[in-house]
Amino acid sequence: MKFVDEFRDAGVARTLATQIAALCEPGRRYKFMEVCGGHTHTIYKHGLEDYLPETVSLVHGPGCPVCVIPMGRVDDAIAIAENDDVILTSFGDMMRVPGGRGSFFDSKAAGADIRMVYSPLDALRIARKNPDKRVVFMAIGFETTAPSTAMTVLRAAADGLDNFSIFCNHVTIIPAIKAILDSPDLRLDGFIGPGHVSTVIGCRPYEWIARDAGKPLVCAGFEPLDILQSVYQLLLQLKEGRCEVENQYARVVPWNGNPKALEVIGEVMELRPHFEWRGLGFISHSALQVNEKYAAFDAERIFSVPGVRVADPKACQCGEVLKGVLKPWECKVFGTACTPETPIGTCMVSSEGACAAYYNFGRFTRDRVKEATRA
Amino acid sequence: MCLGIPGVVIELMADHDDLAMVSVEGVKRAVNIGLLQEEGVVPGDWVLIHVGFAMSKIDEVEAKASLDFLTGLGDAYTEELEALAASDITSP
Numbered sequence: 172m173k174f175v176d177e178f179r180d181a182g183v184a185r186t187l188a189t190q191i192a193a194l195c196e197p198g199r200r201y202k203f204m205e206v207c208g209g210h211t212h213t214i215y216k217h218g219l220e221d222y223l224p225e226t227v228s229l230v231h232g233p234g235c236p237v238c239v240i241p242m243g244r245v246d247d248a249i250a251i252a253e254n255d256d257v258i259l260t261s262f263g264d265m266m267r268v269p270g271g272r273g274s275f276f277d278s279k280a281a282g283a284d285i286r287m288v289y290s291p292l293d294a295l296r297i298a299r300k301n302p303d304k305r306v307v308f309m310a311i312g313f314e315t316t317a318p319s320t321a322m323t324v325l326r327a328a329a330d331g332l333d334n335f336s337i338f339c340n341h342v343t344i345i346p347a348i349k350a351i352l353d354s355p356d357l358r359l360d361g362f363i364g365p366g367h368v369s370t371v372i373g374c375r376p377y378e379w380i381a382r383d384a385g386k387p388l389v390c391a392g393f394e395p396l397d398i399l400q401s402v403y404q405l406l407l408q409l410k411e412g413r414c415e416v417e418n419q420y421a422r423v424v425p426w427n428g429n430p431k432a433l434e435v436i437g438e439v440m441e442l443r444p445h446f447e448w449r450g451l452g453f454i455s456h457s458a459l460q461v462n463e464k465y466a467a468f469d470a471e472r473i474f475s476v477p478g479v480r481v482a483d484p485k486a487c488q489c490g491e492v493l494k495g496v497l498k499p500w501e502c503k504v505f506g507t508a509c510t511p512e513t514p515i516g517t518c519m520v521s522s523e524g525a526c527a528a529y530y531n532f533g534r535f536t537r538d539r540v541k542e543a544t545r546a
Numbered sequence: 547m548c549l550g551i552p553g554v555v556i557e558l559m560a561d562h563d564d565l566a567m568v569s570v571e572g573v574k575r576a577v578n579i580g581l582l583q584e585e586g587v588v589p590g591d592w593v594l595i596h597v598g599f600a601m602s603k604i605d606e607v608e609a610k611a612s613l614d615f616l617t618g619l620g621d622a623y624t625e626e627l628e629a630l631a632a633s634d635i636t637s638p
Contacts, residue, residue: 174552174592174604183616190619209549262597290598292578312597315550319599322580367550370594370602393549396616403619422608423550423594429602432581523549 174422178394179217187399188222194406201227202358203405204495206348207365208235208523209393215532217395227402230357230495233347233451234365236312237264237521238493240340241447242483245270247476248309248338252283254474258301259285259338260294261309264521267514271481291323291337298327298335307470310337314371317341317459318432321439324461324468338470339460342446344368345376346457350448352384356496361405363398364390366420371436373428377416385414392420439465447480449517450490489516492525499529506530550594552604553577557589568593568600 195201205211211231214220220229233239245268252259252275259275266275266287279285284304288294291308298306310320320337327335344365351357364377369390377388387408391401401419408415418424439461446458461469483489486504491497499505499518509515511527518524522531553570564580566587578599579587585603587593593600 174609177609177613180616183619186619187616212549290578292598315601316597318581318601319578319597322578322599367594367596367601370550397612400612400616419612422605422612423602425602429581431584432601435581 175394178392178396180396183396184222184399187396187403191222191227191399191403191406192224194403194410195224195226196410199226201360201406201409202230203227203361203363203402204230204232204351204357204359205363205391205398206232206234206344207363207368208238208521208525208528209367210363210365210391210398211235211525212523212528213393213395213398215528218532219395219398222399223402227406229363229402230359231492231499231525232351232362232495233448233493234313234344234368235493235518235521235523235525236316236340236342237262237268238489238517238524239342239347239448239450240265240268240311240517241449242270242481243447243477243479244340245274246272246481247478248307249273249275249278249283250476251307251338251470251474252278252285254305256303256305257284257474258297258304258306259283259309260288260291260297260306261285262289262311263287264523265309265311267511267520268517269514269520271479291320292326295323295327295332295335298332299330302334305334305336305473307474308335308337309340311340313342313344313365313368314432314436315367317436317440318371318429321435324439324465325435327468328465333467336468336470336473337461339440341440341459342448343442343457343459344372346454347448347451348377348380350451350454350457351494352380352386354494354496357494359386359495360409361386362388363401363405364388364416366390366392366397366424369418369420369424369428371429371432374416374418374424374426375428381414381416387414387417389417389419390424392423439468448493449483450493484515487516489518489526492516492518499526500533502526550596550601552592553595555579555587555589555591555593558587566600568595570595
């Protein structure tokens with residue numbers, strides 16, 4: 172078993188599609204949000220919407236960590252990188268994200284030392300090799316990547332490295348889901364839960380969504396059959412009048428998450444009082460910062476940053492896309508002024524962003540062209 | 547960045563207690579297994595890798611159960627089709 176190909180069988184997918192169609196009540200429309208950008212990517216890459224009846228629509232959620240970084244934070248990171256003795260390291264996804272004064276790529280072209288890394292541990296290696304430089308890691312991501320950043324800080328502390336720090340932009344998923352549920356624009360029938368975040372936090376933190384908000388949630392894997400099965404499970408719950416948290420991705424997600432990962436996050440980081448999300452605005456207790464104990468590794472304490480809030484460009488509708496109110500192709504600048512090469516908004520940058528996924532893999536059916544050109 | 551990759555553990559690295567050599571589609575790479583200390587990692591285990599860290603062990607039994615469920619859906623459908631084909635309500 173390779174845990175990939177088995178979950179891509181087209182024959183099983185077609186059977187699932189039939190079962191899904193059979194579960195839909197005639198005349199009823201269903202809207203499910205896939206919270207995670209990884210799911211959005213799979214849905215478009217494999218054309219999964221074509222397997223679903225017209226009455227079932229998938230709405231893309233805020234779970235793309237690159238997409239939710241506000242422009243002001245990009246500017247702050249660039250301000251750090253502009254120090255002569257600084258090497259800023261970042262995941263590749265962040266490089267094109269536009270800030271108020273351009274992207275990391277622009278800043279690199281202008282002379283700043285900004286390097287792409289695959290892992291925060293690569294950043295640590297760069298710090299070891301460049302003792303005369305200060306190496307800053309642009310830490311982004313939900314609970315999926317926060318433990319890796321925390322482990323890296325712990326390693327730096329254990330090794331006594333004094334030229335390494337992180338610019339912490341880690342965010343947490345639950346407040347984002349709460350913000351979505353509080354948004355009056357959107358009526359949802361259920362959630363496809365973020366599989367990889369759940370490897371860390373487990374399934375328990377979602378229980379209130381079923382219990383208090385009355386929405387079923389199925390924690391899902393990232394292969395095509397995983398997503399189709401989750402839609403099947405959501406529809407089955409609705410049909411049977413159940414509202415529960417289910418774990419479709421049990422092969423990877425333990426119900427209680429990864430206690431060690433939660434422990435290291437807790438050791439190094441603490442909740443911020445509030446954090447700005449692109450498109451969603453300020454959300455209380457929705458992001459992490461380095462705590463007092465590890466202050467020596469906190470770039471925000473080491474460097475002075477502008478910390479200025481920058482408004483998104485007027486033409487950009489990433490906010491609506493992130494909340495699932497607009498489909499990517501409904502944005503005014505989608506595919507014209509805003510493309511993956513020259514993105515205006517973050518959703519067009521990351522491979523997990525809804526706009527980029529749609530731009531790269533989406534197919535314009537006749538209905539959609541009609542819908543897109545109606546306005 | 548957030549797309550996890552499954553890989554199979556080849557060996558634990560003797561000189562680093564928190565690293566293991568993992569094969570991902572035939573490519574070997576050192577991966578940090580510090581977050582799975584409590585579960586314990588041994589060669590042959592499948593792990594899900596994010597940004598250089600093994601985040602979770604992949605449970606083969608659960609994977610099989612999931613696949614059985616999926617193919618089972620197909621069986622039920624095939625059985626239903628067979629039953630439909632076998633049924634003839636016009637015969638006396």
